[in-house]
Amino acid sequence: VPKKVIHQFTEQLHEGELIHVEKFNVSTNNATYHPVAEGELKIYFSIDTVVKKLENQDVSIPMHKFSFVDFSDIPTRCHKQKYLTDVIGKLNAITEIKRIKKRNGEISPKRDIIIEDTSGSTIKIIVWDVMLDQISFNVDGLPSSPAIMIVTFTIVDMFQVLANPQRNPESTTDMMFENRKELIEIFTIMTENSSKGLKYTCKATITKVFSDYGWYYLSCQFCRKMVESLDSKYMCNSCNSTTTNPTPRLQLQVDDLTGTTTLTTFERETQILLPHSVQELINIELKENGPHLIEQILQKIIGSTYVFQFQITDYNITGAKRSFIISKLWLVDGLLEANDLKRKNVIKDLNGSGSSNENGDNDAHKKICKRINITNSKEIF
Template structure:
């Protein structure tokens, strides 16, 4: 299919075609080193139909073309070669069977006719479709930022530290997606969010063009690429206006803005789990088949009627796992596969939590329960025995937790073929750890798997 000036449509190009002409807008242009370290030119271009293709210029011809090319300009390309579009981890890959190669005989010039070509060339994908998308090809995503405070991590890469930030965004259907922003993209969003005024209540919509898909352990994310990706914050495009309109019709707001959590403790503001979570009810979390991090409020209304508030644990270093009642020093611990050096007492309080009429059990383990009660399980047990002569009752102090509201940050992950296990990552999570006791085994939804919930709590009225 050709235009009036004899140019062929990009989607019609095929390998081994010769003497074709295209009129395109250069969406992205960057300098790329080849395997030998020589610098060539890479481009992503779009035509008037919205079709895209990559174009490459080797280091041998870089000086011939670089003065004639500029990102954003419309140009006519003639007498180019078409080669197979092979995967390249260093480079973006557009969903096209081939790519343009400009060489000595090729020609670029300004078109004689006034051709209307989109300035952005966006082709946004629905988040639910990303998991089925070929990760070989780049994608465009548009979403609302759900991370009120942007935390920057530093990653060692080729002997250089690079800034990185994981940001949660949602589309108009409420589907969440993790975007991994690298380098200047992370710095750009952090600077924007930090400088937002309290009066600014508008949603923060971001667009990533030519983002890379990554899949790991069942999780799908998109991440920026150093050269190819284009990043926009609140871009002035029709798609954003449509997004905000559909978002309003959905009636679902983002979890929070930076100013909404101004009354929280500094620990809460800096906590990476809180700042990458979405607001959900307990019912939503239990019924959801999506892994991720969620925030919900709940009131502790009762304790489990039959289960104890503590358990006997192996005191061996880095073990602390449960052992059978009556175990003694010297008995064999099946968890660490060593003789038990000492028997210790640790919290395991199953509390009934209610949220919007839905109830479920949360389990408060050692670090979290100690933060609430300011005493170890051993101290409580000793005090109770001293006062009543009984080690089988329930300490009165536990009643102080009833009818109090807490803000829970729940991390939901999948563990296939095994039951959910207690996290002991105390170095990272310190006193904030607890874990939802509900394993939520559901063979119809998940097959032979269980859900694991890590819950990091913050007391709402403290």
């Protein structure tokens, strides 16, 4: 409704009422933000437009319409402001209201909210300014039962991660085989001070789950510090935030036939190992035989083989501790493993004949690709 005629319809347009509209114009919707995904066109009122309230208000037209986006598809909406994004999930955590300096220099109140979908994935939603009035509870007043939140008309953004400008982004396949070592090799490497911060991958089989430590860790989802249990919630005294769910954590013993080590997983990696979301595990544990059922779930992953990535820290070097925190893990792909083995054998043959070294030059690279009989060398290099 244009500003010059809005006074003409103020008394006729009421949210929730069914109306009949005639004598209007239709134009293409060229606005930056589209609250409705299908809204390519818009009705344009003129001074001759007629609006009538329908006598029958019982027509089944929903008051609200949502176009929910799966959490996994949200990154595709980043910096694309044509369509606003609707999400739905279970309220997982909420922070106190803080006053933050925006990019334009203005100081505005904001708070962070974390919601979780049915798969256990989470996203953070930042609420600013007057929108804070729509949140009817505070950190110390989270509902005891699961609360489902619908957040509409959001803009998707991502934090920028600084990367090495001289290195191209790695694919998942590259990462799975980067610095691939056997455990016995890693144990030898970590005795050197220069190994601090280095990341390695190894293929190993889970031989034990330390169930005595439980499947979760009571930590803040914002600052990762320890939280205290408060009724059915967990309170962080460090950043004054509250979360309703603990952080998933597992401690595993793995073996690759050359050695044995202890690995600890958190959050995303734990969710890969277990076929249940955090809320599902909580519900199972609350059952009469819950601890036994949880134990059965944990034991099912024993015997599974994964590719694990972890980093050498001061803890490993100074204390010679053979335990690590998993940064990533992947299911073993037999075809990729076979291609990598072929690559190593070919490079070994070339080195033996004096044709190249492990890094290889263009001629050696061509020979390897020819002998393995693949055309896309990025799949194995």
